[in-house]
Amino acid sequence: MxxxxxxxxxxxxxxxxxxxxxxxxxxxxDLDMLDRHDNARIRYKRINEETGKEVDWKDIVKGFKTENGYVVLEDEDFxxxxxxxxxxxxxxxxxxxxxxxxxxxxxxxxxxxxxxxxxxxxxxxxxxxxxxxxxxxxxxxxxxxxxxxxxxxxxxxxxxxxxxxxxIRNPGDLKLPSTKVSKKEVSMAESLIEQYTTKFKPEKYKDVYNNQLMKIIKSKSSGKKIKPEKIDSTPTPAKDLMAQLKASLEKKKAKAS
Missing domain, CATH: 2.40.290.10 (Ku70; Chain: A; Domain 2)
Known part of the structure; x- marks a missing residue:
């Protein structure tokens, strides 16, 4: 390092x-930006607005804009x-x-x-x-x-x-719900949280997204196409909360036994 x-x-x-x-x-x-037409890499240039010419890194300085122009700051100023x-x-x-x-x-x-x-x-x-x-x-x-x-x-x-x-922005600016939740529902949710509580071991979590993205890259390079995974993201209706919590608890218990 x-x-x-x-x-x-x-x-x-x-x-x-x-x-x-x-x-x-x-x-x-690590991905590069390419021109869609010929897959050539896109490169950025540091262009002087007045001359239109490219500027070397060694000639670039930082400046603060004032009414009378820029005040240039050198490394020692910082x-x-x-x-x-x-x-x-x-x-x-x-x-x-x-x-x-x-x-x-x-x-x-x-x-x-x-x-x-x-x-x-x-x-x-x-x-x-x-x-x-x-x-x-x-x-x-x-x-x-x-x-x-x-x-x-x-x-x-x-x-x-x-x-x-x-x-830190003020979360008070968010449109947060005022919907009431019953004590029984909260109690059931607490039980579910307790069932899923374990000792935190960060090493067991892997970057799955990157691995999957590399699979797509390899498939595309060999001319294959991967079918996207279907995800059910249907919101749980308020009236079904208790039933879903209960089902979740039973599923976790069955998995543990």
């Missing part, structure tokens, strides 16, 4: 030099906006794991200690494991400030980039 950010974690007066690695990878099938946060993941407080809403989570990153930080790395890791806490931290990466949580995953420190509260 190649590190994507180098710096340090700090909590209190303890500073831990670390390297950051992406903790996830894109599982999508670093200087907050030099400390560009180099330090500063833990500002600790919170209980169960207090964090899943909707805030975005991307995980693994943290590895640099040579001088091995003992302090283990100190933070062991303390987080023992207390069941997460460190709340902010830092700057790729010219953007990130809010994050630092915890432990499989004996490694992991940093989760999370969303700022302002980035």
């Amino acid at each position: 190649r590190s994507i950010w180098n710096g340090s974690i700090s909590f209190g007066l303890v500073s831990i030099p670390i390297k950051m690695y992406s903790g996830s990878e894109d599982g999508r099938v 670093d200087n906006a907050n030099m400390k946060k560009s180099k330090t993941i500063d833990i500002e407080e600790f919170v209980n794991e169960d207090e964090v809403a899943e909707v805030l989570f975005k991307n995980p990153y693994f943290l590895e200690p640099q040579k001088e930080g091995k003992k302090s790395y283990n100190l933070l890791k062991n303390a987080l494991k023992k207390t069941g806490k997460l460190g709340v931290a902010t830092f700057v990466m790729r010219q953007k400030e990130h809010l994050s949580l630092i915890g432990v995953y499989k004996n490694a420190l992991v940093l989760h980039v999370i969303r700022f509260a302002a980035e």
